[in-house]
Structures are given as structure tokens and as C-alpha cells.
Amino acid sequence: MSDREQQxxxxxxxxxxxDAERAPLPGDASTRRYERLTTPSGRSLMLMDQAPAAESRPCDPAWTPAERQAQGWNAIARLSAGRIEAFAAVANHLRSLGLSAPEIMAVDADAGLAVLEDFGDGLFARVIENGEPEEPLYLAAVEALASLHQAETPQTLSGPAGEWPLQIYDAVALKGGADLFVEWMPKLEPRLVFADSALSEWDAAWAPVIREAEAQASVMAHRDYHAENLIWLPERQGAARVGMIDFQDAVRAHPSWDLHSLLQDARRDVSPELEARALDHYFTLRPDLDREAFMRSYAALAALNEARILGIFARLIVRDGKPRYRAFMARMWDHLQRNIPLAGQAVQTWFDTHVPAELRR
Incomplete structure (x- = not known):
């Protein structure tokens, strides 16, 4: 028996x-693993297993940009390194707002273990595949975001495993994400070659988008808000019908971030018509917003995020030997090409100059 299993x-x-029966669940792209627990009485719970030493350190809020670069990717991107205390603190905040995050039944943050409420298997993507109409689910997901965005956004969250800082999705993190595109796409597609001059132009093209995103970082962003991370809970009411998971990397960000993650999904098609209706619903719930300014940021940040995701997929394929992620890239390219003209002339010019149309697929 391994030491980890004994833990x-x-x-x-x-x-x-x-005495609970244990059934491992399929893994994802992270270092976490889950087991479904069934007690002798028939109650179902989830075991979250995230060994603290499995990743580099999370970002200390006091670190300078240079220190973050030296500490590695989790520090650059302000990721939680899967820390259980981050999950527990974010869950507690969401639940305090009447939203649905798993209740923490037991936790040992030092060991990286927690027992969670089990929301079941009703992921949005699966219940829609099984015939559930998608529009009510997406509108409910938008309602949950509107509730979150209208709430006070604290700088520090508290939970059963201690406090966790809700840091800004700042220029270092945003640029680090965008740069995955120019770092990893040439390793997947050798016809892409970005000279130093192209990299300088890349930085300059995204700089105004990144400045605006950092300046408008005003709400808690889940940062991975999409149909594979939302669970339909139809027995609940209103926004609480949306069960949220995998939110441990939450940050303070522009309020459009989770919206375009949801509505321009890498993993499934969301029609432009449904996207438009969902955005209309969001603005109905938040009538004080400047819709025109918001949508400029929505398109620009969606483009940046889609470039980031393409870089992540390229890295997963090339470095990690996970070719299944290639199947998602055409959809991401479609989203990116729709947003590029709205992200600013410099971004448009960069792609027109350095990425041939036949490679955008």
C-alpha cells in the first residue's frame, strides 16, 4: 500500500x-483525482484528493512579477496549485451568496484531502446530450453569474480550511496566458515561426486589452465556467439550480470572463443565437452596465482567452501526449477568428501577418 493510500x-x-465504498472517477487535465463514496446507509459523497506537493507553489500576493516568473506557472497565472483551502474558501463564499457549491463535510488541507457534497452526474453537457433543452440551463448559469457579480467581492475569502486571497487576474497572469499561444503553437505547427519582431508586435497588440482587463477586474471569476464544470440541480430554485465545481482558481477579473468561457466554449457548440439570448438576459439582470463598453471588452478578452486555450491545447498535445485535445482546436479557432476584428486593429494585423488563414483551423 502506498503512503498516499494510507493517508x-x-x-x-x-x-x-x-466503511464507505470507493469508486474512482475519470481524471481530467489536472493533478486532482476524485472518488465517489457510498456510505452503508446509501448516502453519496465525493472524496477530493489533491496532494499539495503535486504542483509548484501558488502565488503569494506579495511576490513581484520577477518573483512570480521565478516560481513557475502557478505563480505567473495566479492559480491555486489545487490547494484544498482555496476550494473550501471559494465554496464557502459561493454558498454564502445562495449559490450552489459543494458543502465541505470534512477537510485536511495539509494532506490535500476533502469530503464534499455530491452533486451527482448531471453535468450541463451530459444532460443536454440526453435531451434536456439547453436554453433554460444557460440562462440559469447567466443568472448565477449575475448574482455573483452583483455581490461584494472581498479580497480575502474564509472557509473551513482557513483564509485564501482572491487575487486580481492581472497583467502578468493575462499576458502569461496569451503567450502560451506564441510559445506552444509553433511546436505543434512547425510552419508557424515567430521572430523576435513578431513577438514584440504580439506584446504591443495585446497591451491595451490587458490594461483594460486589469483595470476592470471587479468581480469574482470562476475562471473555468463552462458546461463540463456546471451541474444541473433542477430540484433547487433560481440560480441555485447551477451546481459549481472546479472553482479553486478563482480570481478577481473583468465580469465578461466567465460569460465568454460559458458562451464560447471550447468543448461544445453554443449557437450565436443562444449566446445572444444569454447576453440579453445578463444585461436585463444588470441594467446599470454600459452594454457597448462591456461588449468591446467581452470580445477582446474572449479573443485573448481563446489564444490562451489554443496554446494550452498545443501544450497538452505536444508536451503531455494528449492528442484528444486537437479535436477542440477548430472550434477555438472559429471563436478566435470571430473575435479578432473586435479585439483591436493591432491584434487583427498581427494574425493577418503572422498566421496564415490555412493554419487557423
């Missing part, structure tokens, strides 16, 4: 779950 057994015993 799991000890933790489950301390939580009164030594």
Missing part, C-alpha cells in the same frame, strides 16, 4: 467514512 484511509476513518 486517504486515515482521513476517511477520521471523517467517520472508513
Amino acid at each position: 486517504r484511509l486515515d482521513f476517511l476513518k477520521s471523517a467517520g467514512l472508513a
Whole structure:
């Protein structure tokens, strides 16, 4: 038996779950793993397993940009490194607003283990595949975001495993994400060659988008808000019908961030008509917003995010040997090309100059 397995057994015993049946769930692109627990009485719970040493350190709010670069990707991007205390603090904040995040039943942050409420298997993507009309789900997801965005956004969140800082999705993190495109796409597609001059133009093209995004970082962003991370809970009411998971990397960001993650999804098609109706619903719920200014940022940040995701997919394929992510790239290119003209002339010119049309697929 491994030392890690003994830790799991000890933790489950301390939580009164030594007799629970354990069923591992499929993994994703992270270093986390989950098991479904079934107690002798038939209750279903989830075991979250994230060994703290499995990733580089999360970002200390006091670190300078240079220190973040030296500490690695989690520090650059202000990711939580999967820390259980981050998940617990964000969950507590969401639940305090009447939104649906899993209740934390037991937690050992030092060991990287937690027992969570089980929301079941009703991921938005799966229930829609099984015939559930998609529009009510997407409108409910927008309602949950509007509720979150209208709430006070604290700088520090508190939960059952301690406090966690809600840091700004700042220029270092945004630029680091965008730069994954120019770092990894040439490794996937050798016909793409970006000289130093092209890289300087890349930085200059995105600079105004990044400045605006940092300046308008005003709400808590889930940062991975899409149909594979939302669970339909139809027995609940209103925005609480949207069960949220995988929010441990939450930051303060521009309020458009989670919207374009939801409505310009890498993993499934969302029609332009549904996207438009969902955005109309959001603006109905938040009538004080300047819609024109908001939508300029929505398109520009969607383009930046889509370039980031293409870089991530290229890295997963080339470095991590996960070719299945290639299947998502055409959809991301479609989204990116729709947003490029709205992201500013410099961004448009850069892609027209350095990425041939036949490679945008």
C-alpha cells in the first residue's frame, strides 16, 4: 500500500467514512483525482484528493512579477496549485451568496484531502446530450453569474480550511496566458515561426486589452465556467439550480470572463443565437452596465482567452501526449477568428501577418 493510500484511509476513518465504498472517477487535465463514496446507509459523497506537493507553489500576493516568473506557472497565472483551502474558501463564499457549491463535510488541507457534497452526474453537457433543452440551463448559469457579480467581492475569502486571497487576474497572469499561444503553437505547427519582431508586435497588440482587463477586474471569476464544470440541480430554485465545481482558481477579473468561457466554449457548440439570448438576459439582470463598453471588452478578452486555450491545447498535445485535445482546436479557432476584428486593429494585423488563414483551423 502506498503512503498516499494510507493517508486517504486515515482521513476517511477520521471523517467517520472508513466503511464507505470507493469508486474512482475519470481524471481530467489536472493533478486532482476524485472518488465517489457510498456510505452503508446509501448516502453519496465525493472524496477530493489533491496532494499539495503535486504542483509548484501558488502565488503569494506579495511576490513581484520577477518573483512570480521565478516560481513557475502557478505563480505567473495566479492559480491555486489545487490547494484544498482555496476550494473550501471559494465554496464557502459561493454558498454564502445562495449559490450552489459543494458543502465541505470534512477537510485536511495539509494532506490535500476533502469530503464534499455530491452533486451527482448531471453535468450541463451530459444532460443536454440526453435531451434536456439547453436554453433554460444557460440562462440559469447567466443568472448565477449575475448574482455573483452583483455581490461584494472581498479580497480575502474564509472557509473551513482557513483564509485564501482572491487575487486580481492581472497583467502578468493575462499576458502569461496569451503567450502560451506564441510559445506552444509553433511546436505543434512547425510552419508557424515567430521572430523576435513578431513577438514584440504580439506584446504591443495585446497591451491595451490587458490594461483594460486589469483595470476592470471587479468581480469574482470562476475562471473555468463552462458546461463540463456546471451541474444541473433542477430540484433547487433560481440560480441555485447551477451546481459549481472546479472553482479553486478563482480570481478577481473583468465580469465578461466567465460569460465568454460559458458562451464560447471550447468543448461544445453554443449557437450565436443562444449566446445572444444569454447576453440579453445578463444585461436585463444588470441594467446599470454600459452594454457597448462591456461588449468591446467581452470580445477582446474572449479573443485573448481563446489564444490562451489554443496554446494550452498545443501544450497538452505536444508536451503531455494528449492528442484528444486537437479535436477542440477548430472550434477555438472559429471563436478566435470571430473575435479578432473586435479585439483591436493591432491584434487583427498581427494574425493577418503572422498566421496564415490555412493554419487557423
